[in-house]
Structure formats: structure tokens, C-alpha cells
Amino acid sequence: xxxxxALAALVSIIPLINAQSPIYGQCGGINWxxxxxxxxxxxxxxxxxxxxxxxxxxxxxxxxSTKPPVSSTTAKPVSSSTKPVSTxxxxxxxxxxxxxxxxxxxxxxxxxxxxxTIQINPVYQAEVVAALPAISDAATKAxxxxxxxxxxxxxxxxxxxxxxLDTYMAAAAAAGGKRLVQIVIYDLPNRDCxxxxxxxxxxxxxNGAALYKTAYIDAIVAIIKKYPSVRVVxxxxxxxxxxxxxxxxxxxxxxxxxxxxxxxxxxxxxLTTVGVVQYLDAGHAGWLGWPANLTPAAQLFASxxxxxxxxxxxxxxxxxxxxxxxxxxxxxxxxxQGNPNYDEIHYINALSPALQASGFPDHFxxxxxxxxxxxxxQQWGDWCNIKGAGFGTRxxxxxxxxxxxxxxxxxxxxxxxxxxxxxxxxxxxxxxLPDATVPAPExxxxxxxxxxxxxxxxxxxx
Ligand code: BGC
Numbered sequence: 001x002x003x004x005x006a007l008a009a010l011v012s013i014i015p016l017i018n019a020q021s022p023i024y025g026q027c028g029g030i031n032w033x034x035x036x037x038x039x040x041x042x043x044x045x046x047x048x049x050x051x052x053x054x055x056x057x058x059x060x061x062x063x064x065s066t067k068p069p070v071s072s073t074t075a076k077p078v079s080s081s082t083k084p085v086s087t088x089x090x091x092x093x094x095x096x097x098x099x100x101x102x103x104x105x106x107x108x109x110x111x112x113x114x115x116x117t118i119q120i121n122p123v124y125q126a127e128v129v130a131a132l133p134a135i136s137d138a139a140t141k142a143x144x145x146x147x148x149x150x151x152x153x154x155x156x157x158x159x160x161x162x163x164x165l166d167t168y169m170a171a172a173a174a175a176g177g178k179r180l181v182q183i184v185i186y187d188l189p190n191r192d193c194x195x196x197x198x199x200x201x202x203x204x205x206x207n208g209a210a211l212y213k214t215a216y217i218d219a220i221v222a223i224i225k226k227y228p229s230v231r232v233v234x235x236x237x238x239x240x241x242x243x244x245x246x247x248x249x250x251x252x253x254x255x256x257x258x259x260x261x262x263x264x265x266x267x268x269x270x271l272t273t274v275g276v277v278q279y280l281d282a283g284h285a286g287w288l289g290w291p292a293n294l295t296p297a298a299q300l301f302a303s304x305x306x307x308x309x310x311x312x313x314x315x316x317x318x319x320x321x322x323x324x325x326x327x328x329x330x331x332x333x334x335x336x337q338g339n340p341n342y343d344e345i346h347y348i349n350a351l352s353p354a355l356q357a358s359g360f361p362d363h364f365x366x367x368x369x370x371x372x373x374x375x376x377x378q379q380w381g382d383w384c385n386i387k388g389a390g391f392g393t394r395x396x397x398x399x400x401x402x403x404x405x406x407x408x409x410x411x412x413x414x415x416x417x418x419x420x421x422x423x424x425x426x427x428x429x430x431x432x433l434p435d436a437t438v439p440a441p442e443x444x445x446x447x448x449x450x451x452x453x454x455x456x457x458x459x460x461x462x
Contacts, residue, residue, distance in 0.1 A: 021054045024126035026445055028052030031421065047158040048201055050419075050426065050442040055160070056167050107312040111363075111405045112233050112277040113397055116180040118151035119172035119230075123164060124412040125149075127446055131414065134448055135455075143462035144455045151395050152369065152412040153182040153235060157444060158201050159211075162219050169227040180231045184321075184410060185271070186238060187216050188263055193253040194243050197384065197418025197428040197443045209259045217270050224274040232276045235318045235365075235410055237264055241304070242283030245297045265308040272313035279365050282317035282351070284325050286380035289347035290339050294354050302358030315405070316363030317351075320344050322411040324386050326374050327366050327393065328400070335380045348403055362403060368392035369409035372459030377435050384417040384431040385440045385450055390457025414451030418443045 019035040021027040027036050027044040029051040038044045038054035045055045128148045135141040154168060155161070165183065172179040189208025191200030202208030202216075224232055240260050247253040264280070271278055280301060282288055288297040305314055320327075329343035336342035341350050344366050355362040372390030396407050418431040420438040432438055437450050455462060 022126065022130050023054055023056060024123045025054050025130060026051060027054050029442065029445070031424070031442075045160050047160045050424075051445055053160075055164055057163065107272060107275050108231065108277060111397070112231060112315065113180065113406045116178045116231055117175075118180045118182060118395070119168065119175065120149060121152045121154045121182070121412065122168055122171065123154060124152045124415075127412070127414060128451075131446065131448055131451055135452060140452065140456055143458065144452070146462045147391065147413070147455065150409060151182060152409045153184045155184040155186055155412070155444070156216075156220060157184075157186045157198075159187065159215050159219065162216075162223065165220060166223045166226075169223060169230055169232075172230040173227045178231070179229070180233060182233050182408070182410075183220075184235045184238065185217075185220070185267055187212060188237055188240055188256075189259050190252065190256040192239060193256045193260075194239075194247040194250050195418075195428050195430065196426050197431060199426055204256065204259050209263060212263050213266050217267050221270050221274050224271075224276060228275070232271075232274075233365075234271060234276050234278050235321060236267055236271075236278050236280045238281040238318075238321045238410075239283065240264065241280060241300055242287055242297070245283075245288060245293060245300055261304060265304060268305075268308050268311040268314055272311040276313050277315050278311075278313045279316050279318035279363075280314065281321050282319050284320045284323045285341050285344050285347035286323075286325065286336065286339065289341035289350065291341070291350070294351055298351060298354035298358040298360060301355065302360040305360050314361060316361050316365075317355075318365050318367065318408075318410065319347060320367045320371065322367065322370075322417065323383060324370055324377065324389055326371050327368055327404075327407065329374060333375045333377070333380075335375075335377055339380075345401060348401065352403055364401075364404045365406050365408045365410075366399070366404055367410040368407050369411045369413045370454060372454075373457050378433070382430060382433055382435050384428065384433070385420075385437040385447065387435050387437050387453075388457060389450075389454060390459050391454045391462065392459065394460075413454045414446060414448075415444050416441050416447040416450065 020037050020039045021035045022039055023042045026032060026034060027038050030049055042054040042056055044052050046052050125148050132141055132144055135144055156165060169181055172181050187200055187202060189202040189204045189212055192198040202211050243253045244257055244260060248257065268278060325344050327344045332342035341347040348364050352362040369392060370389045371392035373388055376386050376388045391413055393407050395409055399407055418428050419426060419442045420432045420440040421427055431440055441447055
């Protein structure tokens with residue numbers, strides 16, 4: 001009896017030992033078959049139906065990856081953990097051209113990146129570290145390890161991510177000097193109205209407009225306010241305003257229009273109160289860069305900005321977020337035929353005068369995270385886990401254009417664009433087109449095979 005009990009105890013321990021996800025590792029979600037418990041000091045936290053993640057801190061209640069009640073109007077308690085993360089300086093940054101960090105939350109003038117060191121996104125760093133052991137080729141592994149210290153943006157794609165922002169900001173403040181934290185505001189009600197892969201946690205039908213303000217934006221603002229020495233740069237709501245320029249014939253986007261506008265207005269105004277430098281997402285050359293779309297796009301950005309009272313935090317626009325276009329293409333990709341703005345620099349140069357005419361600040365950042373290889377797509381509208389994509393130009397202030405504040409990596413390369421599982425609720429057929437890498441996991445979750453290709457196809461090489 002004793003022997004049996006001891007054996008049973010051992011058997012019940014073994015899977016626990018072998019089945020713990022690391023910090024920021026996945027620990028649950030629909031179709032998730034990996035470990036469902038987390039290493040000590042972290043808690044399995046529900047982010048959405050498809051993704052639960054081991055986040056820092058231990059909860060007073062047992063770890064749970066089940067969905068929290070949606071009726072809550074307050075954010076979850078924030079973590080006060082100050083886990084150190086490694087840091088990196090930004091190549092090409094000019095040393096000290098901007099003023100010292102403000103002790104009061106005023107918005108910096110000029111290029112917000114100048115003179116600042118970007119605090120490394122701890123979530124992405126952990127994902128990359130966890131990806132290394134599975135890479136068998138030594139040279140590829142060594143190249144992959146370098147990605148760990150490249151600054152990417154931290155996507156606040158669910159309320160449950162917000163406590164990690166506190167950890168991230170605390171680490172930046174503790175590091176001292178001029179530190180900059182990069183975030184993406186990405187939780188609009190009825191998110192991703194013209195696609196399915198990134199539909200979010202809030203819906204207009206379920207009080208999403210109010211929850212976006214109180215449970216999401218207010219909670220983020222409260223954390224940022226705690227760290228006045230840390231500069232924050234934010235990309236605001238990828239795809240949302242671009243969808244309002246070109247996709248209002250889609251009933252999902254038409255239904256979301258007024259809530260998108262009021263929600264983005266609230267975000268711009270509230271983030272300005274804590275000094276966040278903001279770039280509204282402006283799609284990419286193959287979307288708003290078509291000549292017929294330039295003026296309507298500029299007018300939408302400008303009218304929203306002006307009706308919001310010209311929030312001082314709004315610095316300009318972010319382009320190519322999570323897309324695959326080159327900043328400067330060696331030659332036009334055949335799929336761009338018919339559009340003179342065949343790359344991001346042509347798009348930016350064409351949009352700038354329209355912005356000026358409309359009264360919107362014409363400064364830009366451009367995502368080049370996965371733009372290293374070109375001429376990969378069958379159609380310009382393809383956006384999902386593009387086969388053969390490689391990491392692109394590293395973040396730098398040497399942008400080649402006075403309009404562009406910085407080349408950035410907004411998309412953390414290796415996180416999926418969307419699932420190719422045809423039976424998934426968020427399945428978007430774009431994710432199983434011939435130029436998409438399959439099988440692909442849910443949007444935002446780690447896609448090891450895709451990451452390894454990004455590494456080996458990196459241009460310039462890692
Ligand atoms: C996903 C987000 C994720 C982001 C960055 C988006 O496509 O919907 O959940 O955070 O990509 O990987």
C-alpha cells in the first residue's frame with residue numbers, strides 16, 4: 001500500500017516537473033496542448049480564449065487560466081515586481097540631443113527617441129530565450145540569440161497584459177538614465193473589424209466602449225504615471241483608422257466606426273496627460289498609400305486630431321506595423337504595380353504634404369521588423385505569416401529621411417499573425433493562402449518555425 005502510494009505520488013509529481021511553462025510562456029488556450037502550469041513566481045493568466053500566459057507574480061488564489069468576468073470595470077491589481085531585464089542602446093542614436101526626462105508628465109518636443117536608450121521588451125526577450133534550445137544548428141542558434149537584445153514594442157493586446165507594463169516600466173526606471181519604453185495600444189472594442197485573426201476581448205455589444213476606457217486606457221495611464229522618469233512611445237491601435245478610410249463598406253467596420261473614433265480620441269487625450277509620445281497607425285503603402293486614399297486618410301487623421309483638441313502627445317504616424325514592405329525597395333515588387341508609392345518611403349513622402357495641408361503633424365516611425373526579404377507575396381494585401389520573410393533593418397535613428405524619427409521593430413518577429421486552423425473561431429482564410437506559412441498558431445502566440453526562418457533570412461544578416 002505504501003509503495004503504491006509513494007509511486008502514485010511520484011507519478012503525479014513527474015508531469016508537474018516536466019510540464020511547467022517558463023515566465024511569459026504559454027500555459028493555456030483553445031487547442032493548446034503544452035504545459036498548463038507555470039514556473040515559480042509566475043501565474044498562468046488568461047489573456048484571451050486562445051492564449052493564457054505565465055506572467056510575473058504569484059496570485060493569492062490558485063493559478064487560473066480561465067476567463068475573468070467581463071463585467072468588471074476596474075483593472076486587475078498591478079504587479080510591483082521589479083525583475084531586472086537586460087538593456088540595449090539603440091544603434092544610430094545621437095547622444096544627448098533632447099532634454100532630460102521630465103519630472104512632470106509633459107510631452108517631449110522633437111524626436112522622442114533621440115538620446116534615449118530603449119528598455120528591452122521583457123516578454124519578447126523571454127520568448128526568444130525560450131526559442132533557442134529548439135534550434136539545432138549552432139550558427140542559426142547564435143544568430144537567433146542576438147534577437148534577444150533588439151528592441152521591439154510591447155503589445156498591450158488585452159487588459160491582462162497591463163500588470164506586465166508595470167514590471168517593464170519599473171525595470172526601466174530602476175535602470176536609470178534616459179530610458180524609453182515602447183508599447184502598442186491594441187484593445188479596441190470590435191477589434192480587427194475587416195479581418196478575423198486578431199479579434200479582441202471587447203465588443204461594443206458587451207459594454208466594450210466603456211471597458212476600453214476604464215479597464216484598459218485608465219489602467220495603463222495609472223501605471224505610466226508612476227514612472228515619470230521613463231519616456232513612453234506608443235503606437236495607437238494598428239489597422240483601426242485605416243479600416244475607417246477604406247473598409248466602411250464592411251458592415252463590421254461601419255458598426256465600429258463611431259466607437260473606434262471616440263475610443264482613439266480618449267486614448268490620445270489620456271495618454272497625453274502622462275506624457276506618452278504617440279504615433280497613430282497609418283496602415284502601409286499598399287493600403288493608404290494608393291493615391292486615391294492619401295487625402296481621405298490625411299483628412300481622417302487630421303479631423304480626429306483636431307476634434308480631440310490637438311493632444312500634445314500625438315507626434316505623427318506609424319507605418320507598416322506588422323506588415324512586410326520595404327522602407328526603400330531596390331525596385332518595385334510586381335505586386336505593387338499601379339501604385340507609384342510602392343514602398344514606405346514613397347508612401348510617407350506622398351502622405352506628408354496631405355498631412356500638412358490637413359493640419360496633422362507629419363512625423364513617422366516605420367516598422368521594418370520582418371521586411372528583410374522582398375518580392376515574397378502573391379498579392380499586396382497578403383499579411384499573414386509570409387513565407388520566406390526575414391528580419392529587417394534594425395531599429396535606428398539613421399532613417400535617411402527627416403520625416404522619419406526612427407526605424408522600429410513594432411511586430412515582435414516570431415509571434416504569429418493568425419492561425420491557419422480552419423476550425424478556429426478566429427480563422428482568417430488569408431492565413432492559409434499559398435504565401436502563408438502553415439500550420440500557424442493563433443495570432444500573438446509563438447511560431448517557432450516562422451521565427452527560425454526570420455533568423456536565417458534576416459537581411460542584413462544577424
Ligand atoms: C495579435 C496580438 C499580438 C500582436 C503582436 C497581433 O496580430 O493579435 O495578440 O500581440 O500581433 O504579435
